[in-house]
C-alpha cells in the first residue's frame with residue numbers, strides 16, 4: 001500500500017465525526033477553517049455553531065456589524081482574523097451572485113484567505129486538487145521523509161509545498177487532505193506520537209532514526225515583547241468607564257478601560273513613577289486601589305495588566321472621545337479582550 005492509501009485507510013477508521021465534514025458548502029467550511037486556525041477542535045466547536053447560527057449564510061455575515069462579529073469572536077484572540085473574516089464576507093456578498101467561491105484561484109483573491117485556507121476550502125468543498133499544508137502536514141512530512149529544513153524558513157516552505165504537491169492524491173484530493181491533517185492531529189502528534197501502532201512506521205525516517213522528538217525543525221522566534229498596562233477602573237453606580245481601542249495596536253476596536261502604559265520592565269508590580277504619572281493626570285486626591293494583576297500571552301507580546309480602582313479623580317472624561325460610560329449590562333454586549341472579560345467576570349459581575 002502506498003503512502004496515500006495508508007493515510008486514507010487510517011483516516012477512514014480513526015477520523016472524528018466533525019460537523020464541517022458533513023457538508024460541501026464552501027461558506028460553512030471556510031467558517032470552520034478560520035476558527036480552527038485559531039484554536040483546537042474542542043474549543044472551536046462552540047464558536048463554529050455560534051457563528052453558523054448567527055449567520056447561516058455569507059450574506060447574513062456580511063450584514064452584521066463589526067461589533068457583533070468581534071463579540072462572537074471574543075475569547076479566540078488574534079482579533080484581526082475576526083475582522084478579516086468579516087471583510088471577506090462583505091467582499092463575497094458584494095460580488096456578482098454573492099456565492100462563496102469554491103475555486104482555489106478565486107478564493108485566493110479574497111482578503112484574509114491565505115494559501116492554507118484556500119486549499120482547504122477548494123479541496124473539501126469541490127474536490128479540487130490542491131494540497132493543504134498546515135502545522136499537522138509539516139510535522140507528518142518532516143518526520144516521515146526526514147526533512148530537517150526549518151518549516152518556518154523560506155526554503156522550508158518551498159520544500160514542503162513541493163513535496164505536498166507531489167504526494168497529493170489527485171483522484172481523491174479532498175479525502176487525502178483531510179486524512180493527512182487528521183493523521184497529524186491524532187496520530188503523529190507534536191508530543192508523544194503514537195508510533196507503536198502507526199501504519200507509516202516502517203517507512204518513517206524519524207522513527208527508524210530515533211529523531212521523532214527532533215522533527216520538525218523550527219527557527220525560534222524573537223522573545224515576545226513585555227508590556228505593562230495600568231488599567232484604571234472607574235465606576236459610578238451601575239456604570240463603568242470604558243474605552244474603545246483605536247487602530248495601530250492590539251485589540252483594535254475592542255473595549256477596555258482607561259489605560260496608562262509603561263514601557264520599562266518594572267516586574268509585576270507598578271513602579272512609583274507610574275503611580276505618580278496617574279496622580280499627576282487625575283489629581284493628588286485620586287485614590288488608587290490595586291484590584292488585580294493578570295498576565296496574558298499574545299503571539300508576540302506578554303501583557304502585564306494591573307487593574308486599579310480609581311476614585312476621587314479630577315478629570316472630565318467627556319473630553320476624551322473614545323471613552324464612554326456604559327452600564328454593566330451593556331458591557332456584557334461589548335467585544336472585550338480576554339483579559340478584560342476575565343477581569344469583568346471576577347470583579348464587575350455582582
Ligand code: SF4
Nearest residue numbers: 188193195198204207
Ligand atoms: S512512526 Fe511516529 S513519527 Fe512516524 S509517522 Fe508514525 S506517528 Fe509519526
